[in-house]
Amino acid sequence: MNRNTKISKELRSVEALIKRDFSKENTISGLYKYIFKSNGKKIRAKLCLTTSSRTKNKEKIKLASVIELLHTATLIHDDVVDESPTRRGIRSVNNVWTNAHGVLIGDYIYSKAFIYLVDIGNKKILKELASTTNDIAQGELVQLDAINNVNITLNKLKKISYFKTGRLFEAAAKTGAIIANENKAFNYNVSECAKNLGILFQIIDDLLDYSDSKKIGKPVFQDIKEGKVTYPFFYSYKNANTREKKRLKDLLGVSRDLKSKDLELIKSLEGIKKTKQLAEKYHIKAIEYAKKIKNLDIRKEMIELADTALNRDK
Amino acid sequence: MNRNTKISKELRSVEALIKRDFSKENTISGLYKYIFKSNGKKIRAKLCLTTSSRTKNKEKIKLASVIELLHTATLIHDDVVDESPTRRGIRSVNNVWTNAHGVLIGDYIYSKAFIYLVDIGNKKILKELASTTNDIAQGELVQLDAINNVNITLNKLKKISYFKTGRLFEAAAKTGAIIANENKAFNYNVSECAKNLGILFQIIDDLLDYSDSKKIGKPVFQDIKEGKVTYPFFYSYKNANTREKKRLKDLLGVSRDLKSKDLELIKSLEGIKKTKQLAEKYHIKAIEYAKKIKNLDIRKEMIELADTALNRDK
Numbered sequence: 001m002n003r004n005t006k007i008s009k010e011l012r013s014v015e016a017l018i019k020r021d022f023s024k025e026n027t028i029s030g031l032y033k034y035i036f037k038s039n040g041k042k043i044r045a046k047l048c049l050t051t052s053s054r055t056k057n058k059e060k061i062k063l064a065s066v067i068e069l070l071h072t073a074t075l076i077h078d079d080v081v082d083e084s085p086t087r088r089g090i091r092s093v094n095n096v097w098t099n100a101h102g103v104l105i106g107d108y109i110y111s112k113a114f115i116y117l118v119d120i121g122n123k124k125i126l127k128e129l130a131s132t133t134n135d136i137a138q139g140e141l142v143q144l145d146a147i148n149n150v151n152i153t154l155n156k157l158k159k160i161s162y163f164k165t166g167r168l169f170e171a172a173a174k175t176g177a178i179i180a181n182e183n184k185a186f187n188y189n190v191s192e193c194a195k196n197l198g199i200l201f202q203i204i205d206d207l208l209d210y211s212d213s214k215k216i217g218k219p220v221f222q223d224i225k226e227g228k229v230t231y232p233f234f235y236s237y238k239n240a241n242t243r244e245k246k247r248l249k250d251l252l253g254v255s256r257d258l259k260s261k262d263l264e265l266i267k268s269l270e271g272i273k274k275t276k277q278l279a280e281k282y283h284i285k286a287i288e289y290a291k292k293i294k295n296l297d298i299r300k301e302m303i304e305l306a307d308t309a310l311n312r313d314k
Numbered sequence: 315m316n317r318n319t320k321i322s323k324e325l326r327s328v329e330a331l332i333k334r335d336f337s338k339e340n341t342i343s344g345l346y347k348y349i350f351k352s353n354g355k356k357i358r359a360k361l362c363l364t365t366s367s368r369t370k371n372k373e374k375i376k377l378a379s380v381i382e383l384l385h386t387a388t389l390i391h392d393d394v395v396d397e398s399p400t401r402r403g404i405r406s407v408n409n410v411w412t413n414a415h416g417v418l419i420g421d422y423i424y425s426k427a428f429i430y431l432v433d434i435g436n437k438k439i440l441k442e443l444a445s446t447t448n449d450i451a452q453g454e455l456v457q458l459d460a461i462n463n464v465n466i467t468l469n470k471l472k473k474i475s476y477f478k479t480g481r482l483f484e485a486a487a488k489t490g491a492i493i494a495n496e497n498k499a500f501n502y503n504v505s506e507c508a509k510n511l512g513i514l515f516q517i518i519d520d521l522l523d524y525s526d527s528k529k530i531g532k533p534v535f536q537d538i539k540e541g542k543v544t545y546p547f548f549y550s551y552k553n554a555n556t557r558e559k560k561r562l563k564d565l566l567g568v569s570r571d572l573k574s575k576d577l578e579l580i581k582s583l584e585g586i587k588k589t590k591q592l593a594e595k596y597h598i599k600a601i602e603y604a605k606k607i608k609n610l611d612i613r614k615e616m617i618e619l620a621d622t623a624l625n626r627d628k
Contacts, residue, residue: 027455077421080394081414100395103417104455107391107424111448114428118440126432126440134425141341141418 003053003297010049011042014064021112031093031105035072038088043201043305044071044172050301051176051190059120060179066120066129067172069113074136074168076106081140082226086219125175132171139163148227148252150237150245157234161202162195169198186293193289193302200282201309206230207275208314210258210266218314220257227253231278236271244269283310317367317611324363325356328378335426345407345419349386352402357515357619358385358486364615365490365504373434374493380434380443381486383427388450388482390420395454396540400533439489446485453477462541462566464551464559471548475516476509483512500607507603507616514596515623520544521589522628524572524580532628534571541567545592550585558583597624 001009015036022032045064052060078084079092080102086092094102110133117126143160146152173194177187209223210232223230229237229252237248244265251262258266266272283306290302315323329350336346359378366374392398393406394416400406408416424447431440457474460466487508491501523537524546537544543551543566551562558579565576572580580586597620604616 023452025452025456027459028452031455077417080417098458099413100458101455103391103394103420104451104458106417107420108448108451108455110421110424111444111451114444115441115448118437118444121437123432123435127429130425130428130432134422134429137418137422137425138337138339138342141345141415141422142339144412144414144418145341 003301007046007049007053010061010064011045013061014042014045014049014068015039017061017065018068023108027101028105028108031097031101034096035076035093035105035109038090040088042068043309044068044168047169047194047197047305048172048176050298050305051173051182051186051194052180053298054182054295055180057179060176062116062120063125063175063179064172066113066116067168067175069109069116070129070133070136071168073106073109073113074140074164076102076109078140080106081144082222084222089218120179122178124178128171128175128178132167135163135167139165139167143228146229149229150249150252152229152234154234157229157231158199161199161206165202165205166195166198169201170195186295189289189292190298190302193286193293193306196282196286196289197302197306197309200279200286200306203231203275203279203282204309204312207232207272207279208312210263210272211313224251224258225254231275232266232271234271235274236266236269239269239271279310283307317615321360321363321367321615324375324378325359327375328356328359328363328382329353331375331379332382337422341415342419342422345411345415348410349390349407349419349423352404354402356382357623358382358482361483361508361511361619362486362490364612364619365487365496365500365508366494367612368496368609369494371493374490376430376434377439377489377493378486380427380430381482381489383423383430384443384447384450385482387420387423387427388454388478390416390423392454394420396536398536403532434493436492438492442485442489442492446481449477449481453479453481457542460543463543464563464566466543466548468548471543471545472513475513475520479516479519480509480512483515484509500609503603503606504612504616507600507607507620510596510600510603511616511620511623514593514600514620517545517589517593517596518623518626521546521586521593522626524577524586525627538565538572539568545589546580546585548585549588550580550583553583553585593624597621 019036022029045068048064048067049060075087076093079087080094080099084092085095093105117129139160142156143164146160170191174187174191177190206223209220211220224233233248237245240248247265251258286306287303290299290306293299293302333350336343359382362378362381363374389401390407393401394408394413398406399409407419431443453474456470457478460474484505488501488505491504520537523534523544525534538547547562551559554562561579565572600620601617604613604620607613607616
């Protein structure tokens with residue numbers, strides 16, 4: 001079996017494990033089935049299966065499932081936090097049910113992940129993922145400060161991207177390496193590569209939110225509608241004169257989609273260009289670390305993941 | 315030092331540990347300080363310190379802190395779920411800040427508890443508390459089915475009381491016994507005692523919600539206002555004729571406090587009396603198991619806790 005087939009097959013095992021195991025209570029099974037009906041890209045689980053690909057230890061399927069469960073729980077809580085009506089093209093939990101259901105099924109899934117983690121029973125992995133979960137919550141909390149805050153610093157935006165997204169990418173790669181008993185250098189290189197890849201992934205996410213809805217097939221301008229200052233807005237605002245700053249400020253929290261003249265303003269102030277440049281910077285960093293990975297298969301896969309993250313258009 | 319002084323001193327150490335350790339990010343430290351400003355009763359931490367009282371292992375302070383952190387996280391999420399404006403006599407997090415802050419600081423505190431748990435590094439304790447957290451979320455989810463549901467069964471109500479409250483009492487006592495390396499019989503007796511004590515605690519909570527607000531010094535009729543069917547309503551409804559059933563149904567989800575004639579109806583249909591009888595049943599069970607505990611000090615404290623839970627009027 002070639003490597004790609006092997007990892008795809010393992011990803012199916014992850015899906016099967018997640019879908020198999022939930023409470024028989026009606027409300028819970030209904031929610032659970034709805035949430036895991038659509039299979040996301042599972043890029044985090046894939047990362048974990050890539051860095052653990054040299055072990056035959058079956059526990060890596062459980063570990064990759066933990067990564068996916070943690071990720072899913074944060075998405076569900078995010079949708080409550082942002083009051084998002086949709087997720088992955090279907091209605092969000094808080095939209096079909098209520099905020100209460102979103103909060104509680106998120107807690108249910110978080111704790112399910114910890115149950116699996118305890119089963120795996122590796123203290124280093126437990127430590128890494130407990131601290132990761134805490135960092136993600138921190139990142140999301142700090143992001144609340146970015147709402148309607150035109151004075152947010154670039155450093156704060158980078159911290160948010162790392163904590164809310166880069167951190168779980170990093171932990172997925174690192175715990176994969178730990179379960180496969182890889183050496184320190186390998187562990188360090190895949191972790192740093194994944195961390196930068198995750199930040200890159202988030203920057204592109206912020207960028208795609210300023211693109212043409214028809215092209216990417218999902219709602220756009222969500223961040224600016226929520227009043228959330230992300231990189232494109234940040235860079236434009238920095239380059240703006242007083243009159244332009246006023247125009248930009250008025251866009252934060254608007255209930256409508258941006259008009260083309262608004263988007264033109266952001267483009268002319270280099271918000272899009274500078275964000276792309278930042279993404280490229282993180283792509284270079286990710287590749288740098290990937291190239292230090294001695295195993296050629298894993299190196300290649302990490303580079304592919306970084307390239308995909310940079311070039312994705314949805 | 316006598317035992318009471320010792321446990322009180324340990325509870326101060328729990329408070330100190332919790333208050334000492336949090337992120338330096340402004341938003342987070344502000345939330346954290348607000349949440350832990352008032353010192354609750356800490357009955358769950360006390361339970362844990364009681365069953366672990368025969369060990370000198372300093373980790374029990376951390377364990378009791380974990381119990382308190384988990385409890386606090388569930389309260390904060392509960393307040394989002396129930397849209398409660400107050401908690402412990404002060405405004406709730408979701409009221410001072412927003413639902414988003416409540417969800418995220420709850421996640422932050424949950425994961426902080428898991429970080430401490432991993433530090434303690436006892437697999438049995440990890441397993442017990444991961445499964446407890448999952449059960450609490452299940453209990454809260456099942457409780458959503460009790461909203462505006464006059465056909466809920468007594469068994470379902472008991473399951474809710476166990477999962478959302480009894481379970482953490484049980485785990486507090488059990489993990490205390492584990493960390494103190496107590497024998498199997500001790501472990502079983504304190505766990506069963508605490509489980510019944512926790513259910514009793516919840517039943518009294520449901521009962522107090524149907525009492526005179528001036529007497530208990532906190533808002534009452536919250537459950538019925540939220541449309542939540544709890545024991546007093548359940549028993550009254552069961553005894554009601556068609557006309558009374560209609561009157562009771564109309565009370566679910568009212569926005570005002572109950573009038574005295576409404577409360578009279580519930581009383582005359584024995585909702586209060588039967589709930590008290592149920593509480594007494596669980597009190598007897600808790601005492602039964604307490605009496606099997608050989609250590610006389612711990613036995614006495616468990617009996618005192620059960621008596622306090624039954625007789626509290628606020």
